[in-house]
Amino acid sequence: MINPWSSAQYFDYEKLIKEFGIQKPNNYFNFFMFRRHLVFGERGLEYIEYAVKNKIKFNAMTGLMPSGQMHLGNKLSIDQIIYFQSLGADVYIAVADLESYATRGISLEKAHETAVNEYIANYISMGLKPCKIYFQSENFDTENLSYILSNETNMNELKAIYGLTDSSSMLHVNSPLIQAADVLHTQLNHLGGPRATIVPVGVDQDPHIRLMRDLAKRFRIYNVKIEDGKISVYIKGSDDPKNKIDMAIKLLSGHGYECNANYEYRAIYVKNSSPEDKIKIDIDLAVEESKINDFAFIEPSATFQKLETGLKGGKMSSSVPDSLISLNDSESEATRKIKHAVTGGKQTVEEQKKYGGNPDICPVYELYKYHNSDDKYVQRVYDECKGGVRMCGSCKTEAAENISAMLKMLGEKKDESLGKLDNYLIKRSS
Template sequence: MKEEDWKDLPDPPYFFRRGIVFGHRDFGRIKKAIVQKKPWAILTGLMPSGKMHLGHKMVIDQIIYYQKVGADIFIAVADIEAYATRGYSLKEAEKLAMEEYIANYIALGLKPCNIYFQSKNDDVKNLGYLLGKKANWSEMTAIYGFNGSTNMAHIFAPLIQCGDILHVQLQKYGGARPTLVPVGIDQDPHLRFTRDIASAHRLFNVARAKDGRMGIFVKVDENVKELMDIAEKEGKKYGITERNDAYRAIYLDDANIDELDEALAKREQERGAYGFISPSSTYHRFMTGIMGGKMSSSKPNSAIFLTDTPDIARKKIQAAKTGGAVSLEEQRKHGGKPHECVIYELFLYHLIKDDKELEEIYNSCISGEQMCGNCKKMATNLMEKFLLELQERRKDAYDKIKEYVN
């Protein structure tokens, strides 16, 4: 993700400045909505199948920032997916989501928003089923690796996720508008699948033809003349060069594709069609586990959980993998490798807010001035402060959960 992609945002957040969010798909729509103060939404989800750790906090840090700059926040509790793929009952998933995740979200600073359970949201479930008409088995197996032994609930789960992402654009929830889904890069195939599903349900397509001309193209076979009239009306704002009914095309001098696409999406919804704008996405790095590898709720020693006591966190930090040399002498001589160090990653992602201070730590490490023991001590102190403060805020958060959950 280039600096030009985010530099115009209000008070650009650390996850952009530090390259934690490193890639995107169609983020320009979102930036434009933020800068121009136009309506937009964000959809994220939580899997209630383990305790909340620092890797999960990184996602909520993003959500909290976007909430401050005008996003309409939707958070899906993936209890159906937890039931289908992780073996949790819906009741177990609900308890875990409430006590472990939502309470921490509130304690971290999330303001009231739309948090819902998949199993209790008929709009999501119904939409997932209906959207499935534009998907086929070969596509699902290619993306998700399903085979003859995959249970049907698991097979249906990706369509429920499509329902999660796209239902926020139903008129009931605010209508067609840019929508952002922040995920890890491993979720990109699902975002592409959802974008394809959204596009497949559109009546219009705005694109450049093979000859380079900009055009609005009617995609369906019914009510073509009426749709052509709508396209012509919207296209007049940009200058029409040709109306070609045989090709179902309105050719334009030029156009702002996103702006025109969003206008047509609204017109589609006025006719009772879905009119989904393809969702945008950003991609963030995964936090390294305490001992290396991936941080995971299923491996307690790999993660610092937000409900860990300071003493437990201290022990994990002391055992953490660092980028230090094999001896103090080697460290002073050759310096450390902060880019391979879990402790530095804790500073980068969570514990140090000031970029200049972080840079000083980085430079003192690679120059051999900073020893790993000093960094671990600093991380322990900062983590203790963070966990104790969060613990206090979490006490009040439990009483506020009903303000968030629908």
């Protein structure tokens, strides 16, 4: 079981793919995190591919916990968000100020200050364009929606997904529903209606992703399925389905599909369809459905990224300050941490020259691999290490120079970024 509240790391990515039904991404997205398999898994990513190919609006969503400092490890989700924004996504970012208040005792004022100074200013300096960033404590849409979503799940389901017991905190009941509402509210009609929505996460968040995808489906009237190589659409409910069936057939016929209706089975069979039509039909029907259903959600998609190893090996953790580089570290502080990092190198220079190092277990190599988009350069570092022509001392110096240059850029842009906040922070919803 994957537990989003545990500090466990999930490094056996192949096993995760096999046991939890996570898919491996195809080669469509030409971004270094995909090319290098740092994004190792996905759910429903074909919806985003379809939206990009067909120039249909889609959303990208992430959240931040306003505690501590932003570090290199939690920069990776934003790297993806900025990439998806460059492909046309409307971006939403939730600041989990209520959660940090409830679980860590951080006041809402302090959470606001931390979110802006430690996270959002860096996001803007990294290249995030204007988007919608909100504080959970101020967003009544998500609050109301989480209440409505709660009517479509029960304790048995939450126990099965999260391993909750009778003594589990009710926060672990509320929190998944709030997170589902954070993602799904971006598809409410007054915010643009049903859209494919991408959520880049670490794999520890997969239980939340599975729940929100299931909840999205449960609110739909039109359920699109592939049966015997063709598309069928089932109409949820126990009312007379005639109007809903006729409405869907009118839409599908307008797109050139030939449909047979079975009113008794509440079903439409799309005769001249193929499995490849599922996404198009699902999105088109969701948009049509939103005229009669306030919650015609399209199942959110997710990408799962690998976790960057801490500089001391193991997890990057704020409880081990030298295991991570904060984006607000000074250049000298970052350099010091990198110089003291563990490596995949051999004990002596002679052995390193003779046998080569092991970049595959080296956190210094990960600084190149996770934070430099130049494939040729990163491959050269890998080959030189393996070939014994790269020594750990100079390799660390080079990595420290690269990271310092990035920190310097972020520092220099910070005031300018803070001056642009009005284009990002959205006001309390009513």
